[in-house]
Amino acid sequence: MTRALDTLLPIDEGPEGRLMDAVRYAALSGGKRVRPYLTLHTAALFNVDAKCALRVAAAVEMVHCYSLVHDDLPAMDDDDLRRGLPTCHIQYDEATAILAGDALLTRAFEVLSEDGTHQDANVRIELVKELAKASGPLGMVGGQMLDLVAHHHNLDVNEIARLQRMKTGGLINFACVSGAILGKASESALHKLHSYAHDLGLAFQIVDDLLDATADASAVGKRTGKDEEQGKATFVSLMGIENAQAQAGLLRDQAIEQLDVFGEAADPLRDMAHFVVNRVS
Incomplete structure (x- = not known):
């Protein structure tokens, strides 16, 4: 993944070189690469050419890294x-x-x-459309707006779940279904991957909330305790730590059940579900 990003985000020696330095710093400074992993392994279910899948995986990671850069700004989370x-x-x-x-x-x-992403222009258009939906006002950006609103309003569990489906789940959903789009998969296969992504995305966010509440900043690589400090409603603040942990485990199990139709070929996706819930950063 790092090599693909390195190739697609080349060094620029011109006057705008500082911009590309910052782009590469944001995209090549590590991370869990959860979203690219999901794209690559869902694409493998449908025997998609690895080079095509890698390009889509890199695009997903670019959008994710962009969101982190903007989330960290003083006007947002100020990290x-x-x-x-x-x-x-x-x-x-x-x-x-x-x-x-x-x-x-x-x-x-x-x-x-x-053209290198897929020979069929209709597939490329579908990918562009779905990523735009996942990252736009009905997806990640809209979810970020709801997150800002949450600082001043007491949201309930259902409202927080909706917020996180948009902010976190949208891009995770695209990462999962993009491989199926590349492989021109059936509607039933797409539905299973949508369901897997829905449960995985919520589990991911619950664990993020747990880490913010319980982990040390040095372990997760960013400031923790922010939610409680800001009096922000989260899964943990509304459910408690034990119930939040149990809910994350339930969502993991539900996500894994959605993969039965794919057999052993989906084992990497099952592994990711376990990783999401068990991670310590």
């Missing part, structure tokens, strides 16, 4: 640590970080639209 390193606006400056996020987002759609 100065990400993946154990200074956040992009701290390492460079706020204006450069905004432009780096913009560059990552637009480059992702450029990659999806190129």
Whole structure:
């Protein structure tokens, strides 16, 4: 994955080189690569060419990294640590970080639209459309707006679940179904992957809330305790730690059940469900 991002986000020696330095810093500084993993392994279920799948996986990761750069800005979460390193606006400056996020987002759609992603233009259009939905006002960006609103309103569990389906789940859902789109999979296969992604995305966010409440910043590579500090409603604050842990486990099991139709070929996706719930960062 790192090699693909390195190739698709080349160094620029021109006057705008600082921008590409910031782009590469945001995209190549590590991370769990959960979303690319999901794209690559769902694509493998349908025997998609690995080079095509890798391009889509890289595009997903670009959008994810863009969202982190913008989330960390002073106007948003105002964080100065990400993946154990200074956040992009701290390492460079706020204006450069905004432009780096913009560059990552637009480059992702450029990659999806190129012939190398799939020989069928209709497949490329479908990928562009689904990523736009996942990352736009009805997906990740809309979820981020709800997250900002949550600082000033007492949301209930259902409202928080909706927020997280948009903010976190949208891109995870695209990562899962993009492989099926590449492979021109059946509607029934797409439905199973949608269901898997839905449960996996909620489990992922519950564990994020648990880590914020219980983990040490040095372990997760970013500031923790922010939710309680800001008085923000989360799965943990509303459900309690034990109930949140149990709910994450239930969602993991539900996600895994959706994969039965794919047999042993889906074992990497089952492994990811266990990783999401058991992770410590």
